[in-house]
Amino acid sequence: MSRLWFITRGTFVCVPPKCGGTAVYRAAFDVPSTVSDRHVFTAVRNTTVFFDPDQMIRCGLRAVQAYRDPVERFKSLWRDKCRDGDDNLPWLEGLTPSELMDFIEGRPEENHHWRRQADFYRPGVELVDYRRILEVLGLPQIRANVSRPDDTPVPVERIRAHYRADFELASCVT
Numbered sequence: 001m002s003r004l005w006f007i008t009r010g011t012f013v014c015v016p017p018k019c020g021g022t023a024v025y026r027a028a029f030d031v032p033s034t035v036s037d038r039h040v041f042t043a044v045r046n047t048t049v050f051f052d053p054d055q056m057i058r059c060g061l062r063a064v065q066a067y068r069d070p071v072e073r074f075k076s077l078w079r080d081k082c083r084d085g086d087d088n089l090p091w092l093e094g095l096t097p098s099e100l101m102d103f104i105e106g107r108p109e110e111n112h113h114w115r116r117q118a119d120f121y122r123p124g125v126e127l128v129d130y131r132r133i134l135e136v137l138g139l140p141q142i143r144a145n146v147s148r149p150d151d152t153p154v155p156v157e158r159i160r161a162h163y164r165a166d167f168e169l170a171s172c173v174t
Contacts, residue, residue, distance in 0.1 A: 020130035022144035070163035118165035
């Protein structure tokens with residue numbers, strides 16, 4: 001599993017992809033505005049220590065994880081990787097939302113961008129709505145990757161079925 005847990009302000013933090021990570025990384029690690037939103041994680045990865053979640057649990061620090069509604073997260077994934085294209089995942093460019101869902105269902109654990117948020121979660125971790133994560137961490141409010149209106153329908157029922165465990169986590173979100 002991808003190591004996405006890091007420490008900021010004495011708190012272990014996990015921001016699964018498509019859950020506001022760009023804003024969190026910019027705020028927590030003072031990533032300059034000269035670094036494009038698309039390259040923020042790469043800049044942080046080169047200068048930050050990331051932890052395996054099981055290491056995090058043994059340390060006893062407060063731990064929070066950002067959470068985003070799975071349908072909204074899927075829409076963000078589709079816009080970013082399929083509609084707009086991404087050099088790191090070029091084979092996704094041009095896929096429709098249904099084609100992306102076909103791809104994900106066939107490879108659910110292949111990439112952390114579409115892994116279930118529940119895969120990153122550990123008992124005892126505080127789940128925080130991704131729109132509140134900066135506030136909860138006491139970090140400055142930063143807007144990044146501002147979405148544009150998107151009229152493309154997504155396969156909501158398939159998303160609900162595939163990300164069922166993520167929907168179950170929603171009752172724990174603060």
